[in-house]
Amino acid sequence: MSIARFWRETPRRYNLGGSKCTMCGTVYFPPRAVCPTCAHHRESIGKMEPFQLSGDGEVFSYTTVHEPAEGFEMQVPYVLALVRTVEGPVLTGQVVDLAPEDVRIGLKVRATFRKLREEGKAGVIHYGYKFAPAEDLPNRPPGRPRGAVGAPAGSESDRAAA
Ligand SMILES: [Zn+2]
Secondary structure, eight states, X not given: OOHHHHHXXXXXXXXXXXXXXXXXXXXESSOOSSOTTTGGGTOSTTOEEEEEOOOEEEEEEEEEEOSOOTTXXXXXXXXXXXXXXXXXXXXXXXXXXXXXXXXXXXXXXXXXXXEEEEETTTTEEEEEEEEEEOSOOOOOOTTOOTTOSSSOXXXXXXXXXX
């Protein structure tokens, strides 16, 4: 992504600013100018208002990434999740502050602002939201095989993401 595009998108990367339809109450992120739910009534035009997402949600689907995108080499393996926010919109983001094998569907998470990656030799650092656990995690007994409990990452989660 170009630096110019990154900065254009910065306000919503930093504050999760979406929009809400005052006709039906649906929340959108990224923000939309017209509500698709109400669009056929033409009533939502001009009825959208800015809406601040709380950043709270739960993991809806996830996948563990072993082959990093450029700029993410230092972070593998990492978990990329679809998070359904309490307000409704589904966000994509990295899940941090726990082992990849402890991520599960239904895990309560909260958006937190972190360094995303460094870009090129100039070391341009991008910041944005990631998701950290918002619930107490059970102590995992040492030596438990990865994926032995709950939904195996990479099967059910990949289907849900498809
Ligand atoms: Zn609407």
